Amino acid sequence: xxxxFVPAHPQDPGLDPAQDAGSHADAILKVEDVSKIYRSGDTExxxxxxxxxxxxxxxxxxxxxPSGSGKTTLISMIGGLLSPTTGSITLAGTDxxxxxxxxxxxxxxxxxxxxxxxxxxxxFLTARExxxxxxxxxxxxxxxxxxxxxxxxxxxxxxxxxAKNVPEQLSGGERQRVAIGRALxxxxxxxxxxxxxxxxxxxxxxxVVELLAREIKQRGKTGIMVTHDLRMVEYTDRVFxxxxxxxxxxxxxxxxxx
Amino acid sequence: xxLALNEIRRGRGRFASIIAxxxxxxxxxxxxxxxxxxxxxxxxxxxxxxxxxxxAFSPDAKGSLxxxxxxxxxxxxxxxxxxxxxxxxxxxxxxxGTAPSGExxxxxxxxxxxxxxxxxxxxxxxxxxxxxxxxxxxDQELAxxxxxxxxxxxxxxQSAEVVGVVRDSSYQLQPTVWTSLDTxxxxxxxxxxxxxxxxxxxxxxxxxxxxxxxxEQVQSEVGDLTVxxxxxTGLAIPGVEQQSSTLNSIIYTxxxxxxxxxxxxxxxxxxxxxxxxxxxxxxxxxxxxxxxGVVLQAIIASAIGVVIGALASRGLxxxxxxxxxxxxxxxxLITISIFTLVAGVVGAAFSLRRIARIDPATAIGGTL
Ligand SMILES: Nc1ncnc2c1ncn2[C@@H]1O[C@H](COP(=O)(O)OP(=O)(O)O)[C@@H](O)[C@H]1O
Ligand SMILES: [Mg+2]
Numbered sequence: 001x002x003x004x005f006v007p008a009h010p011q012d013p014g015l016d017p018a019q020d021a022g023s024h025a026d027a028i029l030k031v032e033d034v035s036k037i038y039r040s041g042d043t044e045x046x047x048x049x050x051x052x053x054x055x056x057x058x059x060x061x062x063x064x065x066p067s068g069s070g071k072t073t074l075i076s077m078i079g080g081l082l083s084p085t086t087g088s089i090t091l092a093g094t095d096x097x098x099x100x101x102x103x104x105x106x107x108x109x110x111x112x113x114x115x116x117x118x119x120x121x122x123x124f125l126t127a128r129e130x131x132x133x134x135x136x137x138x139x140x141x142x143x144x145x146x147x148x149x150x151x152x153x154x155x156x157x158x159x160x161x162x163a164k165n166v167p168e169q170l171s172g173g174e175r176q177r178v179a180i181g182r183a184l185x186x187x188x189x190x191x192x193x194x195x196x197x198x199x200x201x202x203x204x205x206x207x208v209v210e211l212l213a214r215e216i217k218q219r220g221k222t223g224i225m226v227t228h229d230l231r232m233v234e235y236t237d238r239v240f241x242x243x244x245x246x247x248x249x250x251x252x253x254x255x256x257x258x
Numbered sequence: 259x260x261l262a263l264n265e266i267r268r269g270r271g272r273f274a275s276i277i278a279x280x281x282x283x284x285x286x287x288x289x290x291x292x293x294x295x296x297x298x299x300x301x302x303x304x305x306x307x308x309x310x311x312x313x314a315f316s317p318d319a320k321g322s323l324x325x326x327x328x329x330x331x332x333x334x335x336x337x338x339x340x341x342x343x344x345x346x347x348x349x350x351x352x353x354x355g356t357a358p359s360g361e362x363x364x365x366x367x368x369x370x371x372x373x374x375x376x377x378x379x380x381x382x383x384x385x386x387x388x389x390x391x392x393x394x395x396x397d398q399e400l401a402x403x404x405x406x407x408x409x410x411x412x413x414x415x416q417s418a419e420v421v422g423v424v425r426d427s428s429y430q431l432q433p434t435v436w437t438s439l440d441t442x443x444x445x446x447x448x449x450x451x452x453x454x455x456x457x458x459x460x461x462x463x464x465x466x467x468x469x470x471x472x473x474e475q476v477q478s479e480v481g482d483l484t485v486x487x488x489x490x491t492g493l494a495i496p497g498v499e500q501q502s503s504t505l506n507s508i509i510y511t512x513x514x515x516x517x518x519x520x521x522x523x524x525x526x527x528x529x530x531x532x533x534x535x536x537x538x539x540x541x542x543x544x545x546x547x548x549x550x551g552v553v554l555q556a557i558i559a560s561a562i563g564v565v566i567g568a569l570a571s572r573g574l575x576x577x578x579x580x581x582x583x584x585x586x587x588x589x590x591l592i593t594i595s596i597f598t599l600v601a602g603v604v605g606a607a608f609s610l611r612r613i614a615r616i617d618p619a620t621a622i623g624g625t626l
Contacts (some may be wrong), residue, residue: 072622081540081619086375102544109542110617115484120537122261124268166268182541195624216479 014249017240018052027054028222029078034087036073036245046074051087051246060216060223062233062253065242071226072194074242076226079112079192080104092189109137112226113183115193115212119175121167126133127178128154128163131185138186146185153181157211173204184219191216191223197232209235230256261538262551266558276523276559276564283516284567284598285574287509291590292575294505297431298593301501302492303397304367304429310375310464312473313348313491315484320463321494323350332483336463339479339551341471347372347460349442353449355411355435357420359404366413368442368460375464377436383407383422391441395422399433402580411435413446430495431583513597520556520605528552528609532564532616539618549610553603560602564595 021030033216038045048070050094055061063071076082078089080096081104089096091111099107108114121130128150135146154163157177167175176196183191197205209225213235216223225236233239233253241249266273290336299306305313305323319326321371328347337345349368354361369375377395384392401423408415412614418437427434439446439460447453465485467476473487486494493499528535535548568591575584 076619076622079622081622105544107542108540114540114622116537120534120621122534122538124265129260129264134541136260163561185521192622201498222521230443 014241014251014255017247017250019055020250021052024056026056028057028092029053029055029224030088030090031074031078032088032090034074034077034084034089036070036077036082037085044192046245048084051242051247053240053246053247053250055222055224057222058217058220060213060225060235062229062236062239063224063226063242064233064239064256066227066228069242071228071242072153072247073245075192075194075226077223078190079114080107085218106138108187109134110140111189113186113188113191115179115191115196117195117198119167119172119179119180119199121175123167126164126166126176127159127170127181130165130167130178131181134182134185141186149185150181153184156215157181159212172200173208176200176208177211180208180215184215184221189222191221193223193225193234195226195228197227197229202231205229205232259551259554262554264559266555273555273559276520277562278413279519279523280516280560280563280598280602281566281570282481283512283519284563284594285524285570287512287516287594287598288568288571288586288591289584290505290509290512290573291463291594292571293582293585294502295587295590296585297342297494297505298498298502299426299493299585300428300431300583301498301599302429303427304365304434305488305491307377307379307427308375308488309378309466310488311467312465312476312485312487313375314345314465314476314480315486316462317482317484319484319488321484321486322496323461323491324352325580328460328463330458330460333460333463336465336480336483339467339476339564341476341479342465343468343612344374344466346370346375348375348462348464349439349446349459350429350461351442351446351449352430352432353413355413357400357405357409357411359406359409362400362403362405363432364400364411364435365432366435366437366442366444366445367429368437368439368440373464374466376476377424377427379424379426381423381425383420385422385424385436386438391419391438393402393421394418394435394437394441395424396420396435397433398423398425399428400435403433413445416441416445416448457501510592513594513601516560516598517601517605518603520560521608522605522609524552524556524606524609525612528612533621535613535616536618536621539616540621545614548613552607552609556602556606557599560599564598568595572613
């Protein structure tokens with residue numbers, strides 16, 4: 001439903017994404033001419049068409065578009081959850097589309113941090129254990145380091161007092177903060193966030209996105225946040241707009257200010 | 259593993275139900291098995307707890323000790339066959355015997371003390387000696403009933419003094435009295451007057467085969483006699499085979515039910531956790547790891563079920579009356595524990611395909 005989607009101001013068309021990508025030669029993430037077609041029976045859905053974009057190391061960008069425009073499909077391909085029908089995706093030198101299913105599992109564990117729409121925490125693990133769990137899926141960070149890292153993240157996210165609580169004892173905002181901590185836990189190259197505020201009210205939503213932006217900036221991480229809510233883009237560096245599967249503009253958040 | 263263990267620890271209520279179901283099944287299975295073993299040993303102990311590895315019967319006896327009848331010549335013939343180390347006559351009499359403590363239904367076995375078919379399960383006293391008449395070793399059942407060493411057991415006018423106790427040697431659920439062939443024959447001739455004057459017959463021949471020689475190999479040497487292994491002799495006792503196959507099929511059915519219960523439980527658990535499993539896969543958990551977690555949970559639930567079921571079954575065993583023939587064998591417990599664990603793993607394995615099919619891509623987004 002497009003209710004709260006406000007399209008970009010026509011008087012400020014921004015940049016063409018393909019052209020913009022050309023000027024980011026050292027980008028950590030390169031999406032080149034990526035398309036995704038869902039086929040079921042005779043019908044084809046062109047969820048993403050010839051998307052080209054580049055994101056620099058340390059950038060936190062937004063992917064903005066109305067519901068059904070292909071945002072989730074695009075970041076799922078970037079995060080190794082879906083394979084593109086055509087095109088290539090390169091993250092820090094790794095050709096994501098070329099990885100096998102097994103390699104993709106390891107790729108997601110070590111190189112990508114996900115924050116889902118609903119926090120999707122493990123209900124029978126405490127906040128701290130939810131963070132530690134993902135560290136068991138990789139080998140770069142030792143057990144001891146992981147414990148220190150989990151405690152530090154919980155502290156930074158204002159969850160130190162809630163570390164021993166299971167998700168059902170946490171508020172919606174707290175859960176989403178745990179999910180952010182979990183995404184940062186394995187020190188990934190890229191953090192992908194899909195509509196993180198969908199389940200939260202506006203005020204809480206802004207707090208969560210602000211915290212997310214701060215964590216990503218502080219750690220020099222690269223992040224992409226999917227949203228259909230124009231009010232959330234002010235915490236990002238750049239905004240990619242998507243409509244009907246096509247990336248249309250790249251803007252400065254300030255150009256979209258209401 | 260962290261997931262699997264914590265889920266059981268924090269979600270005890272749910273796992274309590276599967277553990278309770280498995281405990282009940284294991285309890286049922288072990289109790290039935292104890293009954294089956296009790297009946298089986300009660301019926302066949304006399305041919306299983308001796309040094310004989312095979313028995314030879316007269317051609318028309320169909321492997322039945324009671325129906326069989328043999329002459330001393332036949333016993334000698336069997337002894338001289340290749341593959342036979344020792345062969346000696348065995349006599350059986352089902353009758354009532356009187357001791358100071360009461361009258362009992364007994365099976366009197368006449369055996370040659372230095373021959374074959376002699377009990378190997380002496381628990382107290384001694385066995386009758388070669389050439390010694392008028393003495394007997396009794397089954398432990400009789401000792402439980404109050405017959406003691408030094409008492410005499412009388413059949414008709416013939417008595418034997420109790421000199422020892424053996425265990426697990428019942429025959430057709432009757433406790434046995436082991437005596438010399440002559441004493442047995444004297445008792446038999448009192449009870450069955452038609453044998454009056456017969457002084458050298460036996461019912462069957464107990465055989466100790468040379469090592470590595472089977473009952474079938476001996477059979478091929480003895481012409482028209484029937485030779486059965488000790489095991490097969492037990493099964494040939496009327497009713498024994500039917501009884502154990504009935505009880506065994508109930509036991510196998512119950513174990514299949516255990517596998518089914520586990521399969522259904524984990525099918526439900528996995529169905530309920532589709533979303534979580536998709537998210538865990540998206541975070542980089544392999545299908546193998548998720549599957550191993552489910553199998554581990556099944557093993558833990560089955561193992562706890564086995565322990566509780568075994569304790570409950572032993573508890574029941576301690577309070578059932580002595581007339582109910584139950585026998586709790588460690589061997590049976592181990593077998594059934596392993597079967598239950600296997601049933602649990604097999605049941606859980608049905609969920610593995612379902613777990614493999616969960617698409618991690620469904621974890622993210624969802625069109626608003
Ligand atoms: N698994 C799928 N099978 C078929 N069509 C799909 C599937 N997932 C998404 N789509 C379609 O692809 C388009 C883009 O969906 P999506 O990427 O979820 O959009 P957004 O996240 O921007 O709301 C929509 O038309 C949607 O219906
Ligand atoms: Mg979406």
